[in-house]
Amino acid sequence: MTDATANGSAAADPSNALLMLLKARTFIALILVFVFFSIFAPNFLSAANMVIMSKHVALNAFLAIGMTFVIVSGGIDLSVGSIVGLCGMVAGYLLLNGIDLGLGWSIQFLTLEICLIVSCVGIAIGALNATLITKLNVAPFIATLGTLYIARGAALLSSEGETFPNLTGNADYGSASFRLIGSGNLLGIPISIWMLIVVGLAAAYIAKRTPLGRFIYAVGGNERAASLSGVKVTRVKFFVYMFSGFCAALVGIIISSQLVASHPATGDTFELNAIAAAVLGGTSMSGGRGRIGGTIIGAFVIGVLSDGLVMMGVSAFWQTVIKGIVIIAAVVIDQAQQKVQARVALQAQAAIGK
């Protein structure tokens, strides 16, 4: 068996090298973007800029990780941007007002409790998406488009369109630490980056080493075959949408903490950036293919690109055009990779004579 493997790969060597190159393309792109901006953008490599940039990237990366699972399972989640907005408003409301039961006093929460409640809101909207998709047979695009509007509307209603300002929390209530989520550091690295590391590692672990992760890929690859193999498709879908909602809730919390305010329009079109990062990282829109690591690198490419262009003083309009070109190029290269990959596999298979 090992013999055959060795022969097979030796026979297809040039294609293999090309395949390696194509597989690492997002990483190569990231390095290129980095080198480019460190030459042409002043102060790009300064530590302060790195911290700011990674904070920007982290927001999109959270959403993109959740989005990757959804897309790999064969779906799409358009509602994440609105969930960010709504969750930010919920966090702001709880900080400012607590919950007033109309008894002349109100319940106030610790920072941790606020985070848990807000996460539950995000997960609940994810569960609503999954219910619509699995139980009521609504196409994922439509179901999440609907919840996109519902969540955004709810966010606007929560404050009549106003901003919740001065979310500094209250030391007496134990919520003063809320600000630290967005502005605190641990070992010189921002808290939000630590959170991204934890969520990213957990997601990568789920994808690679748990049956649940394998099932997500199976459902996206061929739902009928997966269900006939005993995969509980409904459960898998519930997980991916709830996880995506959870990631969006985290982003809502981080943004309102960073800004010390929550605005109901926060997160508008974030879902598109998340999809772009996932696609850039090699996730196939038709499901079944994609890697968490790739998505995070994809998020970095997009983030570094836009921050770098700003520092170079390129107009925002051009930035948008360039972002579009990068995404399309990524997909075109992805197609090429698929072809080479299929050829390498076929050659190896042919090499063993059958």
Added chain:
Amino acid sequence: MTAHPIGLSIRAGTKVYPGTIALKSVDFDLHMGAVNVLVGENGAGKSTMMKVISGVEQLTAGRVEINGQPVRLGSTKEAEAHGIGIVFQELNLFPNMTVAENIFIAHEKTRLGMDIDATEQRRLTRALMMRLEHDIDPDTLVGDLKVGQQQIVEIAKSLARDARILILDEPTSALSAAEVEILFRVIAELKADGVGIVYISHRLEELIRVGDYITVLRDGAITGARSMDGVDIAWIVRNMIGDSSKDFAKQVAHPFGTDVLAVRDMRLADGAGGFAVDGVSFTLRKGEVLGIYGLMGAGRTELLETIIGRHRYCSGTVTVDGQDMGRPVVADRIAAGLALIPEDRKQDGIIQDLSIRENMTLSSLSDVTRGRVHMDLRAEQRRVRDFVKQMVIKIASPEHPVASLSGGNQQKVVIAKALMTQPKVLLMDEPSRGIDIGAKAEVFRVMRHLAAQGLGIVFVTSDLEEVLGLSDRILVMSDGRITGEFTAQTASDTALITASAIGHGSAAATQKESA
């Protein structure tokens, strides 16, 4: 019989696919104004030859001649220009369009080359349906028609294009006996008009009845070609199978154990007011191989699917090893010891994007998982290596996508996936479909071996020889019901065919008598 002119011929035609030679230097003559019958086992090369004639595939070597002139049939368009029409075994219709739209697809009747003349199309469709004696409204969506009616639409499509050569690839597989009669009348009419017809079918009596010339294929080579005069079933079978009968792994004599599977009063609605599975009951013992024979559409696939729990809304009970299965949930039934090898490998069996390894272990991941969360990837790889060796699957690496394998090896991957769950009962739906002879023999060997180890096997097939050669007991299904039960001693090909025609109207009986 008067001589019929030869309209098209293949000379020294060879077709090579990756990994297999589908046609080996064949010479084939197609007589005009006659029915040219083509027979052979699955995978003998019939469909490939017809694909070459209809321009879907091109010969690797050799040439096609029309009226003595070499022609290039590079695409279906070019073949159509030569008046060649084909009705494929797998229907090529758009279920979201109407009957009329389907019939005139890519040949729309237009005014000024732009505006589709729907009225004219409807009129012509009605005329075609009249000719085919079918009352199908031109505005019905094809998706709403029954399979038999769809086949009629497919035939009408070819007629609408004034085909001079019409290829019918198993046209009767989904038709009722009455519909078959109508089809034969249309064929006779076309013959009188001088149309050359190629007729492919597995139903031998039908071939003898309708054919004027016969060509038999075996393993990509022509083993017999003559006019139909004096041809009988024995002659066809001899040429189809050759002197050395197919090597079914010899039955290992072993005693059967206790009942391992019991199905009671299984019913499943077919969505058209009837039942796809209509009150089926049977039991299976450990170590027994139960063959289910029947024609396409007899409800065999649906029966296996209800047993594995794919259909949520079905009545009836399934008992595995004395334990009632309750509500149909696939995962529960797999856990209880059932495993299905689906008929449609691409749609239901494999997941193309995943690697061979990931496909094989999909149903049994819990065996390599600790604490329901952490998968031991090393253990998984070990298991895959063991099964690859045990099933003799030829692969370069288990990490390659499963799509890079040949059909036979893909099928072995699907079987390995089922076996990894350590089932008590294996449900196999057409396990030999679309795989080459070598792989077939391998699959049959595995089946016998498993049965000898005490596994109960239910397998569905439309291949008479297969069902007779492999089964300890045979059930025949027709129209959703069990219409016959035979032991290895009482079964014969005629008995099975008779039983499989029950319920297809009285015409079936008359047809048999006249044949």
